[in-house]
Amino acid sequence: MTIADKLHSIQKVLTETAIACGRDPSTIKLVAVSKRHAIASIEEAIEAGQYLFGENYIQEAAEKIPQLNHGAAFHFIGHVQSNKAKQAAELFSMIETVDRYKLAKALNTHLEKIERNLDILVQVNIGRDMKKSGIMPDKTEELLKQIASFSRLRPLGLMTIPPLTNETEETRNYFKNLRLLGKDLAKQGLFADNKNIELSMGMSHDFKVAIEEGATIIRVGTAIFGPRSNKI
Numbered sequence: 178m179t180i181a182d183k184l185h186s187i188q189k190v191l192t193e194t195a196i197a198c199g200r201d202p203s204t205i206k207l208v209a210v211s212k213r214h215a216i217a218s219i220e221e222a223i224e225a226g227q228y229l230f231g232e233n234y235i236q237e238a239a240e241k242i243p244q245l246n247h248g249a250a251f252h253f254i255g256h257v258q259s260n261k262a263k264q265a266a267e268l269f270s271m272i273e274t275v276d277r278y279k280l281a282k283a284l285n286t287h288l289e290k291i292e293r294n295l296d297i298l299v300q301v302n303i304g305r306d307m308k309k310s311g312i313m314p315d316k317t318e319e320l321l322k323q324i325a326s327f328s329r330l331r332p333l334g335l336m337t338i339p340p341l342t343n344e345t346e347e348t349r350n351y352f353k354n355l356r357l358l359g360k361d362l363a364k365q366g367l368f369a370d371n372k373n374i375e376l377s378m379g380m381s382h383d384f385k386v387a388i389e390e391g392a393t394i395i396r397v398g399t400a401i402f403g404p405r406s407n408k409i
């Protein structure tokens with residue numbers, strides 16, 4: 178199958194899954210995760226109508242994004258070192274992985290200088306997995322309260338990567354917990370738009386379950402672009 182075929186089949190599953198659980202498919206965005214895939218593959222996806230992409234490595238994205246001037250938008254979904262905040266603030270339409278005060282502050286400081294606002298998500302370590310990044314669920318409220326004082330950051334919602342498991346129901350529980358956490362924080366008015374918060378969850382192997390549990394952003398790589406190469 179070509180990249181276009183795979184994109185269309187994912188869009189089809191997205192639409193069917195949304196309708197089956199009573200959701201409007203147009204409220205769910207597909208981020209095509211293009212990390213460690215070549216420019217030619219991204220261009221193929223753009224040709225097929227995809228405009229939103231996800232990258233994990235600042236250095237790689239800084240090389241790729243300027244070569245793609247077709248109006249594609251990029252989300253950052255990897256770990257941001259605070260010393261890369263400046264670059265990250267300039268390259269991406271959204272940073273999904275803000276998980277600490279120091280990073281939020283570094284982003285805001287640079288955004289003030291360049292007079293730009295930036296959409297962000299707070300990455301939550303919903304499985305409390307010590308090896309994973311993301312803020313612990315019970316610390317999320319505090320971080321969002323701190324972010325509220327950073328005028329250039331627009332916190333739109335939450336993102337998570339749950340622990341890997343073969344148990345679909347376990348994964349479903351993690352997604353559900355992220356949704357409930359988001360709902361609670363929205364009730365406290367901690368997001369930029371508390372009526373419509375973004376929940377970024379679900380990858381190639383579990384995006385259907387994520388949609389059933391309320392995902393508004395799914396991040397799909399392998400199922401669109403195939404296996405990743407070690408270098409590009």
Ligand SMILES: *Cc1c(COP(=O)(O)O)cnc(C)c1O
Pocket residue numbers: 210212233254255338380381382396397398399400
């Ligand atoms: C790589 C990556 C994805 C895509 O994973 P696939 O299994 O290839 O769909 C999604 N989210 C994050 C944060 C990633 O790093």
